[in-house]
Amino acid sequence: MKYKRLAVHTQTTRPLSLADAATAYADRGIAGISVWVEALESLGGISEHATVEAKRIVDDAGLKIPALVRGGFFCAGDATTRARRIDENRRLLETAAGLDAESLVLVVGALPGEPLDRQRGWVRDGIEAMIADAESCNVRIAIEPLHPMYAADKSCINRITDARAICELLDHRLLGVAIDVYHVWWDPDLSREIKLLGAAGRIFGLHVCDWRVPTRDLLTDRTLMGEGCIDVGRIRDEVEAAGFDGWHEVEIFSDDYWAIDQGEFLDQIVASYESL
């Protein structure tokens, strides 16, 4: 593959099936495919069957899987639901192992109106409960802090600082952080946090895209690197200077780009990546 460190998230090309995505990525020399749970749905959802089938599709295309995306969602008002969510995460770790994915990415969840401190405690407890399973599966857990605009209902962990605090508290070689430029670019502590994470060997992923100006939708208005206001190249350089030598994963949710031909979109992704 021409682009040995470039991966694309299946959700980036959401209109494509996993099989079509794998072929389209491979055709363009993109070496990696990060698989979303949503991409397994048409294969039967989280199950041994879907895992085997997805693995075969990805292997046939000659691709590697940086990450299974997304586990987490620990925040629920009652203990029974929280325990069930942890069980679901255990199945995702097994799925990631079956796919030979390096990491399981966690979006930790949020419950509107619940005190954030309490929610962050649930997240710590949930991740702690997964660690033995991560060991037996030999899959890394990558906590992805989400932008503060998602604090109400998607993630109560909104800065690298707070994801790092959980890593330091639980302190396990399989626990680290996925850095998505979209979520963290604004943070005045970003450079310091990248250094601290890197020094501890805890940068488990680098997700790239760009912040469109103006942003017209909170969820589906990301754009290609170079088309927004984030200095993606600088952040990538800082992450690599901190010791990260893993994948550059393109994760773009965009109504605009989902509406065009996905092969053309992938060509633009490759061009955008090359210009970084």
Added chain:
Amino acid sequence: MKYKRLAVHTQTTRPLSLADAATAYADRGIAGISVWVEALESLGGISEHATVEAKRIVDDAGLKIPALVRGGFFCAGDATTRARRIDENRRLLETAAGLDAESLVLVVGALPGEPLDRQRGWVRDGIEAMIADAESCNVRIAIEPLHPMYAADKSCINRITDARAICELLDHRLLGVAIDVYHVWWDPDLSREIKLLGAAGRIFGLHVCDWRVPTRDLLTDRTLMGEGCIDVGRIRDEVEAAGFDGWHEVEIFSDDYWAIDQGEFLDQIVASYESL
């Protein structure tokens, strides 16, 4: 006035003229009106004439003015434009003095694609250049950190932490921070920051509203206190425990509420305020 510490921002009832807003607030026992620059436009914009006329309108209604809103917008690529912006802020300080407003609220601005560190330097320089004028006008400067979702194009100061750093660097009795729950509720450092600001006597304003779940628009989908996910009462209590005894300013931008009868909206604001 029945509600001695309640104020409403004119932009909250944007469809009303300043005169209609003042009357409608006073009729409901709302003691304060924070005047937006936009509300002066129909009186001729920033000018001595508009200031005198607005002051007369507000005085006739028996209201006080916590703040003139908004100055700032320091971020521009060329030095000439930045100098002009500072001059505009000086005129706003004079306007605030003419209105007998306690503070001028600053939204500091942002320039897409420009390194945030450099922009934050422009903001420090701009505020520093205003301090002598704030003294001669005897008007307080209240830096309002905006939510990180506005970091691209509205404000490069996105946490109380960073507004406080500017206050400590420039260290003047007329320089402080306006805390808007909408912008800061998600911040894990919020309680600590409120204590630090309060101990230094630097809480110059408390803006209240709520974060709607889901939020459908980045700018105009705020809601009434109690209708979203922010524990506004807890934040208010923390701010007051830190020594703040000023206004509770209702600042809601909402396409939904702007579309209804503004008298009815004000009744709902008062009910929401009473339930806090």
